Amino acid sequence: MKNMFKVLLGFLFLGFIISSCEKDENKIFFEGGTAPVLTASTTADQILLKVNENNPAIIFNWTNPDYKFTTGISSQDVTYTMQFDVAGANFGSAKKYEKAIARELTSTFTVRDLNAALLAMDLPENVVHNIEIRVKSSLVNNSVPLYSNVIAIKMTPYLDVVYPVPANLYITGAATPGNWMGGGDPELLSQKFTKISTSEFEIASLAINPDAGFLFVPVYGDWANKYGFTGAGLGNNVNGDSFQPGGNDFKSPPLAGNYKIVVSFKTGKYTITKL
DSSP states (O other): OHHHHHHHHHHHHHHHHHHHHHHHHTOOOEEEOOOOOEEESOOSOEEOOGGGTTSEEEEEEEOOOOOEETTEEOOSOOEEEEEEEETTSTTOOTTOEEEEEESOSEEEEEHHHHHHHHHHTTOOTTSOEEEEEEEEEEEGGGEEEEEOOOEEEEEEOOOOOSSOOOSOOEEESTTSTTOSOOTTOOOOGGGBOEEOSSSEEEEEEEEEOTTOEEEEESSTTOOSSOEEESSSTTOSOTTEEEEEETOBOEEOOSSOEEEEEEEETTTTEEEEEEO
16 A cells, blocks of 8 residues: 555656646747847938928838747737937937837838927927937837937927917916906016017916916906816826816915926926926
8 A cells, every 4th residue: 555655656746847847848038139220211401391391201110129039039019119319318318209109110200290209309499409319129018128229310390389379478376476367457467477488488486375276378367368287177287287278277286385387388388396
């Protein structure tokens, strides 16, 4: 009986070893890939003009990175990300531009596309900028990223605003010293923005009440036009967010104090920064 028990125990142990070996053999390991090679249809200086906004500007192409695993070349979908940044930033800028592209090995940018990318990076218009471009490939969950070579192109964007730029701009609301304006209220100069560029307004310092509502208006005392949050009332990021004509009330930051407020009609966003 003891011998029979030993034989059975031996078979069980042998089966465990075989099963373990099979599990080890079934593991899939990443064996590497080849960084994509990026090319551009042109690297000539790009002086962008609104009159040409619908014209193709640059076609970017890149090679397949051929991700390899122990089971062979990956059949997973590869995601590519076009990245634009100013020269010298090494693609580390907080405002670098990125465009995700699924599976394709090419991307065409019109004049408008290029201009929008540069303005999204908050680069001033009618100024030459040294731009660097690369493509990043990755698998699911942004895993095993590979980066292409870098292409440098000089680009000059034009002014293209999200909303027409008003002649003047004011802030009003419970968050402000002047509270909500009433119809026909006289101009409140202390809450009037200064126009600092063709598309931006700024209040250098204003006392702000915490957790209270506010709006932007082009004519003080007139509710016919207003700029508010693009989402639900008081649902904005309190450090700054998007705005739109006729939008809902913004909510101020949770701490009382003096704040700098900048409103950009180029990006359709505002920022509010504690001093």
